[in-house]
Amino acid sequence: QKEVEQNSGPLSVPEGAIASLNCTYSDRVSQSFFWYRQYSGKSPELIMSIYSNGDKEDGRFTAQLNKASQYVSLLIRDSQPSDSATYLCAVNLGRAAGNKLTFGGGTRVLVKP
Amino acid sequence: DADVTQTPRNRITKTGKRIMLECSQTKGHDRMYWYRQDPGLGLRLIYYSFDVKDINKGEISDGYSVSRQAQAKFSLSLESAIPNQTALYFCATSPGSSDQPQHFGDGTRLSIL
Numbered sequence: 001q002k003e004v005e006q007n008s009g010p011l012s013v014p015e016g017a018i019a020s021l022n023c024t025y026s027d028r029v030s031q032s033f034f035w036y037r038q039y040s041g042k043s044p045e046l047i048m049s050i051y052s053n054g055d056k057e058d059g060r061f062t063a064q065l066n067k068a069s070q071y072v073s074l075l076i077r078d079s080q081p082s083d084s085a086t087y088l089c090a091v092n093l094g095r096a097a098g099n100k101l102t103f104g105g106g107t108r109v110l111v112k113p
Numbered sequence: 114d115a116d117v118t119q120t121p122r123n124r125i126t127k128t129g130k131r132i133m134l135e136c137s138q139t140k141g142h143d144r145m146y147w148y149r150q151d152p153g154l155g156l157r158l159i160y161y162s163f164d165v166k167d168i169n170k171g172e173i174s175d176g177y178s179v180s181r182q183a184q185a186k187f188s189l190s191l192e193s194a195i196p197n198q199t200a201l202y203f204c205a206t207s208p209g210s211s212d213q214p215q216h217f218g219d220g221t222r223l224s225i226l
Contacts, residue, residue, distance in 0.1 A: 008153075032212040043203055043217040044156070051212065088156070092211060098161075098169065099211040100146070105155040 003027065004091050006104035013111050019076040021107045023089030026070070032092035033065055033072045038106065039085045047087075048074065079111045116140045117218035119204050125224045126194055134189045134221050136204030142216075143209040145187035147171075147179060149200040150220075156203070162187055163209070194225045 003026045013019040021035075032051055036044035050056045050063040050072065062075040072091075076083055089104040117138045126132055136145065147159040148171075158171030160179040168179060176198060178190045191198055201222050205215040 032214075034214045041201070041220075041222075043220050046214045046216065049214055090214070100158065100161055100171075101215055103156040105153075 003102045004089055004104040006089050006107045008105055009108040011109045013079045015111055015113050017079055019079050019109055021074040021087050023072045023104055024070055025091045027093045029094040030091050034090040035074045036088040037085045044088055081111050081113055084111045117206055117216055119218035119221050123222045127226050128195055130194050132191045132194050134202055136187045138185050138206045140206055142206035144207045146205040147189045148203045151200050196225050199225045
């Protein structure tokens with residue numbers, strides 16, 4: 001089992017709809033969770049950080065964290081064609097993993113006009 | 114100006130050549146990282162450094178070496194390049210606290226013929 005898992009997609013979403021992305025992780029001690037957006041051939045760009053259970057909203061993005069279920073998700077509301085990208089989930093797996101981030105393989109999102 | 118600068122941005126070279134990729138940052142971060150990204154394989158950690166005197170291997174360090182010349186500079190070397198090291202390489206930085214996200218440079222596209 002991978003330490004951080006994401007569905008690779010592609011997740012096809014009509015323009016204006018909600019895109020829902022999921023990420024599961026293996027280690028219960030994880031405390032820090034991040035979502036990055038990566039356009040093809042470009043570098044990952046941080047879009048959300050979340051540290052405690054519940055929802056965190058920033059503009060059209062909402063991150064949801066459930067530590068008991070070892071699950072973090074990202075919702076993109078009112079999806080736009082410019083949201084078409086690969087979204088990477090990153091988790092700090094704690095001291096046992098050297099306190100470094102572990103990335104999921106990414107979910108590719110396609111927003112269709 | 115970019116906070117995390119990678120040079121060169123693109124490089125084509127031949128098998129057996131020695132190559133150095135450089136990364137410099139103006140963010141004042143203690144921690145620096147080198148990743149490679151291959152299609153379908155996500156980001157894989159090559160080496161990381163939590164301060165100037167601290168160097169650690171990542172999950173795919175074979176065939177690579179690094180040097181942390183200063184807090185702001187972290188270089189990656191391929192002593193004898195081989196074609197399967199053709200990839201997109203990213204440098205990233207983060208503050209000294211374990212719960213902070215990483216910030217990425219623009220990447221170096223490396224092709225080994």
